Amino acid sequence: MQEFADYAQYDALGLAALLARGEVSAAEVLHTAQCRADRAQPRLNALVRRMDAAADATLRAGLPAGVFSGVPYLLKDLMQAYAGVPMSMGSAALRDYVPAEDDVLVQRLKRAGLVIFGKTNVPEWGLVAYTEPKAFGATRNPWDLTRTPGGSSGGSAAAVAARIVPAAGANDGGGSIRIPAAYCGLFGLKPSRGRVSPGPEDGEVWMGAACEHALTRSVRDSAALLDAVAGAAPGDPFEIAPAGSFLTATQAPPPRLRIAFSVDSPLRTSVARDCVDAVHATARLLESLGHHVEEAAPRIDGMALMHAYLMLYFGEVAAQARELRALVAHARVVQLEPATRALAAIGEAISAGEYMRSQHRWNDFGRALGTHFAQYDLYLTPTTADLPPRIGELAPTPLQEHLLALAARLRAGGLLRRLGIVEQVAMRNLARTPFTQLANLTGVPAMSVPLHWSDAGLPVGVQFMGRFGSETLLFALAAELERAQPWAERAPAE
Template sequence: MIEELRDRDAVGLAALIAAGEISAAELLEATLARIDRAEAGINAIAVDLRERARAEVARGVVPGGPFAGVPFLLKDIFQEDAGVTMTMGTLALKDHVARTTCAYVRRVREAGFVIIGSTTTPELGLKATTETVLHGDTRSPWNLERTPGGSSGGAAAAVAAGYLPMAGASDGGGSIRIPASYCGLFGLKPSRGRVSEGPSIGEGWEGAVCTHVLTRSVRDSAAMLDVLAGAEPGDPFVIAPPARPFAAEVDAEPGRLRIGFSTRSPVGGRVDAEMVAAVAGAARLLEGLGHVVEEAAPDIDGELLARCYMGLYFGHVAAMTARIRRETGCASSAFHADTRALALLGRAMSAGEYVALREHWNGFARKLAAFHERYDLFLTPTTALGAARIGELDTPKRMQAIAGLIDRLGVGKVLMKSGIVDDLAFRNLERTPFTQLANLTFVPAMSVPLHVGADGMPVGVQFVARFGAEAMLLRLAGQLERAAPWAGRMPVRH
């Protein structure tokens, strides 16, 4: 029974509970058994709330809702659940307990989910790999020597390993789509304002961060977006509601779409042959389904966009580490060397320099909108390179030593001019240069698991839509899922 349940999506599990074929308590214990069998090798759980979940189910306090009784894992950053530890992957917050419950978690609970814990994330959600001093290394269920990606790496690993069919995730530069690609999952980043970040956050990273889930099935993602979508009082940006429920879009035909594609890295880096093959295969599939597919890309300076993204990155790391130090009294040594270097760069940047970079975002959005006047969607690889080996992306000791010395001396401008900035930017974005465009232009984008590499690792392709067009993405994703099903493609059971 445990193995049979592993293959069901969240909508399917909720239906079993509603029909009385399984109880919430039985499903919870089956889920925990799968976690216990595999977690030692995968290490996807940051905070374990199983005893609280058992008590809630036993008392019958789980609310009704479309997912009543289905287990759920939050992400261990900004998905605040009052009274629960939220570490954000850093030693500085290892004992931090959330004081409030955010709108996201409240809506998860109201939908009937049973929260059983939270998943690992890189320190402060800053990397596309999930390896921390606090929690250790989270590993891909497809290959335990490789990362599941980040920053929603723990969520992706948990879902791919079959712990449960859906987990909380967020995306400020690819953090839903990158791990979706590496772990063979479906990952949708919504438009700005589609899911509230409140109440403690207005808009994460100037609206670049969006919160949703990682799933195996398209219908789970759509049904969950129906649960999560909608503004909260005081939200700074309110998006128009959908014409009908997102769940209704999955089985609807998308019509004949015009799709432009590109496999060239916007930062001039390498693009692995498997990623090119994934896009080529997707293009053939799309043409076979009646869509028009041709090579075309928005007229956007990819290197400028990367610099703008890194400026956002530096500035927010500086602000976040300063706030944590102020609130906890921790020393700077509580953070990883990479995080300290990023914060130093943010402190060295002037307000004027930051604003000058931020002003370019409108230009990117205008040019992407011009592209979308000609093409419904933009197709790219989700990532340029495959999942890194554990430890492969660690900053070399020499660079750590230089950055540490400059940090102690407090001369950030020297670091800005040392060449380390360019190296950091390229190291951060060479593997994953395709995803930041959707964040800085606030549009929805999705990674779809259509390809498997020669090494057996999954490879996703990305579709970028115009603002507010999640329905179009879900219609196409549903069509692709029917035409080239991926549900049966799962890693070796650990």
């Protein structure tokens, strides 16, 4: 079978339209995606698992008449369970974990007609903003193979940027959609808390900080995918009222908006000139489109927010480590990476009272952001504070790994906290990505838009946050920016 020569020129809706008109077959499009994956994998290491037999079975069974009928798709190997297919979550400890049923998200993706043929690489348990798991190896950024595509949706970002697929699964608990989008020149929207059901396995993930969606090349694909997967499932803790069609929202310009912006890191750490310039250039573009833009930031203590985020991080990892044996009978904590075991040890040393006092601060952040949005429609920042890091740049040093492994083995979580080694490693990572966690703890939607490239040709994203439930407005603005300053034709060398 020959490859479809023009495959890389189309987004997912474009491919779906060709398929619906019979100008190309689903088998031909799938074959093309598989061949592109074969060629890119040695360079990028974007995939951890192929599901070719499942994809072939999908085609033989007959595709549903969904909006994406016949379009190839990749799942992220974290939180996106596909019945009967291992979901390792970037971890050697979970290589043999096989979910018994599809996630609600996956059920809805299948119903939309997507043909799932693989799963993408993630850092262990999605815990960092670079994708270098020891179990599966580092994923590389198609724009510069010496750099990371980000994390934790790094494999999906690399696959979409390399035109293996026009869209791929992603999720976001602290920036894991938006950071890879920024590093790889893609569009990435984190929906509002509860917009997409995490069921049936979970009611809320990471106390509601984490949510599901996708990485795409075009705004309209992201909108149509959210139309396909949004909505509560039976047993979900709450339901967001329907907002109308997100795809329809991309087809008309938004009203004149009041947009606040800031380029200052919430951690008072440095922000690279390229990231600052991207925001200033975006502000000028917004003004040329008729929007009001001014510099202003919500009154939020950035260090307090990061402390609250780290407490969530420690507690959740400790809980997940205890739950390992419930997933795989022979899985052991010692199979986890040293940094993950150290995080779990710290989590075990934190009292329930300390954890809950930190969680109560989330309300403070949400109220402050709500006050900000009483005056402004959107909040604009850099997505990240710097260009994509080099492979290995943010990983613990060998000495740090040794100390982390030793302390974890001794269950010395309290000592680890006093020494501050884990916090040092965590803060070094967060200093590169200090702008994204606010949307997770407050539950509001946020998106990274690829409007800028550095002089060296690396993508630089800008982030917009909106009020809770305002995805329609974000999509309308993103589509307006995409029309004014298109990015889809920019592609990394193959």
